[in-house]
Amino acid sequence: MPLPAPALRKVLDAAYAEDAPQGDLTSLVLIPESAHATAELRARVPGVFSGGPVVEAGFRLHDPGAQVELLVGEGEPFEAGTALARVAGKAREILTAERVVLNLVQRMSAIAALTARYVALTAGTKAQIVDTRKTTPGLRELERYAVRCGGGRNHRFSLSDAVLAKDNHLAVLTGGDPAKLTGVLRAARERLGHTTHFEVEVDSIEQIGPVLAAGVDTIMLDNFTPAMLREGVAIVAGRAIVEASGGVNLGTVAAIAATGVDVISVGALTHSVVNLDLGLDVVIEARAVEVPGAHAEAKQP
Structure with missing residues (x-):
């Protein structure tokens, strides 16, 4: 699934309005309008690339004539020192766009890299x-695209996309009475x-039977141990999708996957990731630019 262009444009417009509300004063003062430059996006650490559409749109939003070349494909791993992309165009515009592009691509590539590690640990x-x-508020489309670049999948995009009844919903509905669980869920299912997908979170083995009886599509087993997960998978016996959630990290995900669950949801993919260190360096100047007044001789008295 590609990154939707309207969503990307909305993020870029907001980011540039924040970063350069009245323009890039430093570049306007120091860099002549006629100056052109070529710069490369380079990795300073290993990772997995995500953000090619950001690089292209981010620089061309300021300079529609900019030439952008992506040197690494989406979802492709890279080593430290790898040139990821090259941009040539108006120097002022490259410098103005630089930080926003870097901020977004650094985060997206970090998410892709972390996702790829989780996917590798569940292979087989x-x-x-x-x-x-x-x-991150406002960045969901980009961050979830990065998850896909890393080989992961997306859960519901928003609260409007599916029903997911969690512990607080069930507490309000049943008042803590487990005997009411099947009835209230079945009534909701009928509406x-x-x-429309219907998922319910459970936090005990005892809740699985009553939830299954309501005819839900997915049961989320929250904070279950591997032994409990195996028992839960056996009880469900293919009558619903089984999702494991809670307590998932790089040290536990392989054991969780081995229990036979269908889905493992990992909040850390987006909420705990540390941005990768990427840099943009000017490597070629198309021609030397004479800065007006830079070499003017002092007038004699």
């Missing part, structure tokens, strides 16, 4: 690694259209 199982709604 049927478990899919998916993200959560624990994303939904046939295309």
Whole structure:
């Protein structure tokens, strides 16, 4: 799934309005309008690339004539020192766009790299690694695209996309009475259209049977141990999708996947990631530019 262009443009417009509300004063003062330059986006650490559309749109938004060359494909791993992209165009505009592009691509590539590690640790199982709604406000489209670049999948995009009844919802509905669980969930199921996905979170083995009886599509086993997950998978026996959530990290994900769950949701993919260190360096100047007044001789008295 590509990164939607309207969503990307919205993020870039907001970011540039924040970073250069009245223009880039430093570049306007120091860099002649006629100056052109070529710069390379380089990795200072290993990672997995995500953000090619950001590089292209980010620089061309300021300079529609900029030549942008992506040197690494989306989802492709890279080593420290790798040139990821090259841009040639108006020097002022490259310098103005630089930080916003870097901020976004550094984060997206970090998410892709972390996702790829989780995916690798679950290889050979049927478990899919998916993200959560624990994303940076305003950046959900970009961060979830990065998860896909890393080989992961996306959970529901927003609260409007599916029903996911969690512990607080169930507490309000049942008042803590487990005998009411099947009835309230079945009534909710009957109010939904046939295309709407219905998922319910449970925090005990005892809740699985009553939730299954309501005809839900997915059961989320929250903070279950591997032994409890295996028991839960056996009880469900293919009658619903089984999702594991809570307590998932790089040290536990392989054991969780081995229990037979279908989905493992990992909030850390987006909420705890540390941006990768990438840099943009001017490497070629198309021609020397004479700065007006830079070499003017002092007038004799």
